[in-house]
Amino acid sequence: MSFTDNIETIFETIDKDNLSxxxxxxxxxxxxxxxxxxxxxxWKYTHIKTKLPETLRLVASQESQVASKLKYFNSxxxxxxxxxxxxxxxxxxxxxxxxxxxxxxxxxxxxQHEAIFTKHFNKATDISKENFAALNTAFAQDGAxxxxxxxxxxxxxxxxxxxxxHASADIFTQSRNLIVVEENADxxxxxxxxxxxxxxxxxxxxxxxxxxNAEVNYxxxxxxxxxxxxxxxxxxxxxxxxxxxxxxxxLDGKLVRNNINAYMDGENSLATLNGLYIGKEANHIDNHIxxxxxxxxxxxxxVYKGVLDDQSTGVFNGKxxxxxxxxxxxxxxxxxxxLLSDEASMNSKPQLEIFADDxxxxxxxxxxxxxKNELFYLLARGIDKETARGILTYAFANEIIAAVKLPExxxxxxxxxxxxxxITI
Amino acid sequence: xxxxxxxxxxxxxxxxxxxxxxxxxxxxxHAIMGPNGTGxxxxxxxxxxxxxxxxxxxxxxxxxxxxxxxxxDERAREGVFLAFQYPVEIPGVSTTNFMKAAVNAKRKHHGxxxxxxxxxxxxxxxKRQLVELxxxxxxxxxxxxxxxxxxxxxxxxxxxxxxxxxxILDETDSxxxxxALRIVADGVNKLKSKNNAFLVIxxxxxxxxxxxxxxxxxxxxxxxxKTGDKSLxxxxxxxxxxxxxxxxxx
Numbered sequence: 001m002s003f004t005d006n007i008e009t010i011f012e013t014i015d016k017d018n019l020s021x022x023x024x025x026x027x028x029x030x031x032x033x034x035x036x037x038x039x040x041x042x043w044k045y046t047h048i049k050t051k052l053p054e055t056l057r058l059v060a061s062q063e064s065q066v067a068s069k070l071k072y073f074n075s076x077x078x079x080x081x082x083x084x085x086x087x088x089x090x091x092x093x094x095x096x097x098x099x100x101x102x103x104x105x106x107x108x109x110x111x112q113h114e115a116i117f118t119k120h121f122n123k124a125t126d127i128s129k130e131n132f133a134a135l136n137t138a139f140a141q142d143g144a145x146x147x148x149x150x151x152x153x154x155x156x157x158x159x160x161x162x163x164x165x166h167a168s169a170d171i172f173t174q175s176r177n178l179i180v181v182e183e184n185a186d187x188x189x190x191x192x193x194x195x196x197x198x199x200x201x202x203x204x205x206x207x208x209x210x211x212x213n214a215e216v217n218y219x220x221x222x223x224x225x226x227x228x229x230x231x232x233x234x235x236x237x238x239x240x241x242x243x244x245x246x247x248x249x250x251l252d253g254k255l256v257r258n259n260i261n262a263y264m265d266g267e268n269s270l271a272t273l274n275g276l277y278i279g280k281e282a283n284h285i286d287n288h289i290x291x292x293x294x295x296x297x298x299x300x301x302x303v304y305k306g307v308l309d310d311q312s313t314g315v316f317n318g319k320x321x322x323x324x325x326x327x328x329x330x331x332x333x334x335x336x337x338x339l340l341s342d343e344a345s346m347n348s349k350p351q352l353e354i355f356a357d358d359x360x361x362x363x364x365x366x367x368x369x370x371x372k373n374e375l376f377y378l379l380a381r382g383i384d385k386e387t388a389r390g391i392l393t394y395a396f397a398n399e400i401i402a403a404v405k406l407p408e409x410x411x412x413x414x415x416x417x418x419x420x421x422x423i424t425i
Numbered sequence: 426x427x428x429x430x431x432x433x434x435x436x437x438x439x440x441x442x443x444x445x446x447x448x449x450x451x452x453x454x455h456a457i458m459g460p461n462g463t464g465x466x467x468x469x470x471x472x473x474x475x476x477x478x479x480x481x482x483x484x485x486x487x488x489x490x491x492x493x494x495x496x497x498d499e500r501a502r503e504g505v506f507l508a509f510q511y512p513v514e515i516p517g518v519s520t521t522n523f524m525k526a527a528v529n530a531k532r533k534h535h536g537x538x539x540x541x542x543x544x545x546x547x548x549x550x551x552k553r554q555l556v557e558l559x560x561x562x563x564x565x566x567x568x569x570x571x572x573x574x575x576x577x578x579x580x581x582x583x584x585x586x587x588x589x590x591x592x593i594l595d596e597t598d599s600x601x602x603x604x605a606l607r608i609v610a611d612g613v614n615k616l617k618s619k620n621n622a623f624l625v626i627x628x629x630x631x632x633x634x635x636x637x638x639x640x641x642x643x644x645x646x647x648x649x650x651k652t653g654d655k656s657l658x659x660x661x662x663x664x665x666x667x668x669x670x671x672x673x674x675x
Contacts, residue, residue, distance in 0.1 A: 372476075374515055376476075377515070380474070381583065381587065382587065384530060397517075
């Protein structure tokens with residue numbers, strides 16, 4: 001018995017929101033794909049099937065606890081959209097109005113902005129191939145809708161918080177964002193997942209459309225999810241001259257799978273994809289990155305760094321496709337992981353597929369240990385071993401946080417990292 | 426302050442120190458000279474507590490305590506300082522944060538509260554001027570992109586910050602031009618007191634014109650084979666090491 005057995009019965013009960021056709025097609029696709037087994041190449045090192053409970057409920061609409069409040073980020077100003085167990089909470093949210101900006105619940109706003117919604121919804125994900133994207137499309141009820149009109153520079157950052165506080169251990173929350181940023185617009189988005197306690201499961205898809213010469217700074221944070229098993233998709237499509245900077249910061253997680261995909265649809269677009277992950281105990285953190293260069297003259301730059309301690313496991317899979325027409329592509333990829341214990345492990349797979357002949361692509365993947373010379377240098381100044389290890393981990397990891405553009409967020413993450421490493425420098 | 430008795434040490438199967446004796450008292454400056462591969466830097470590393478060596482015989486007493494029982498960080502907090510021959514570059518940690526952690530580790534060890542920010546900054550400012558280190562270096566990552574001379578000045582700056590009882594300078598002068606050498610030596614001379622001691626390991630007599638030693642020890646093949654005053658260093662410079670080998674019969 002698994003939730004896939006009675007998935008159609010569950011499907012009958014959910015609200016389709018005028019999306020019956022696409023949902024049905026997604027459901028059918030998911031039924032064909034099923035949950036990925038260990039034989040599935042993209043899930044070779046992440047055996048999620050065995051980590052999900054046997055039976056699952058996919059929607060937790062009635063379980064939100066009214067008392068749920070934001071526990072973190074209260075000191076940083078911005079629009080704050082709060083979703084509790086996947087359901088939008090208007091009373092917990094704060095929206096800073098600005099002309100040209102529409103933010104709120106996807107469920108509520110999709111009909112008001114039907115043309116935008118129809119044009120973009122489910123256009124960045126591939127539900128015929130991606131199991132969890134298909135599942136999400138069939139079942140997702142709500143998430144953030146962010147629509148930035150042409151020439152709008154969004155002044156305050158938009159935070160999207162997902163708070164999980166339900167008491168049931170069998171809920172697999174499906175949430176869905178749609179982010180559309182038109183020509184010459186600019187926005188900073190910070191998305192964070194907060195699990196207040198107990199085991200939680202969620203599957204989240206965020207589709208991001210970046211118009212001509214527009215810029216999106218997106219941070220996906222997994223800071224407070226020690227007991228969470230999650231699948232995350234951020235699927236971005238970039239038009240001509242668009243700029244996209246995404247940073248994922250994973251400081252804990254029972255099992256985390258991030259699929260960060262960028263499709264370079266327009267010439268001269270730029271994507272930087274940075275990631276930091278810190279694994280302790282039995283954490284399992286998997287980052288699957290895809291950059292698809294489809295047209296000439298685009299730049300992409302990925303830097304992923306991880307530190308794995310105890311029995312934790314890391315996975316990095318970085319694909320760069322350079323299609324036949326994508327001449328003058330400049331693509332860079334770097335993956336570095338440090339193992340702090342004999343029981344920690346890292347699986348790293350860079351994958352470059354280049355079909356154009358005039359391109360510049362480089363990549364490097366390194367898995368190593370902490371430098372003994374560096375450690376001794378710190379010890380020789382009187383710093384105890386645990387702190388010295390923390391400082392060196394910080395030194396290694398800090399590059400990713402230092403590149404975060406929003407200053408208040410940078411400071412916040414810097415503090416969180418230090419807290420995680422138990423250092424006070 | 427420091428008493429090394431019949432110290433034997435090896436790395437892998439190779440014996441490097443073969444019965445070394447050395448006594449250093451507070452207020453003294455000792456120089457250790459000798460040809461390459463004779464064990465000078467090994468001695469410095471062993472006193473500081475580097476793990477790579479196996480001590481097969483002998484002991485090191487520091488203020489009466491058995492130093493070999495202490496971890497490297499405990500030794501440092503007790504007042505042993507090693508100025509590295511090759512200071513390590515650590516991208517991502519500023520010298521300021523590094524020193525704050527080190528100063529507070531020492532204070533904690535001695536039962537003191539963490540240093541207050543204002544006092545720490547004043548201390549940094551004072552000590553960096555001893556070695557003419559520009560303020561900007563302190564906010565940069567440790568030694569990253571520093572020239573050879575800057576790295577050595579940073580070592581002496583750290584020494585000043587931590588105010589050790591015993592400071593070991595492991596070839597601090599190697600590769601320095603004369604101006605940098607003067608700066609480093611001036612820094613050391615300003616830190617000298619009747620309560621601390623210096624062990625200066627060098628290839629070249631030149632440094633000892635600036636840091637004047639009370640004793641000069643010649644090391645050869647894992648032992649101190651001759652001890653004299655500063656004139657011994659001059660003699661070494663003039664005549665090389667061969668006469669020593671003959672004189673001590675090795």
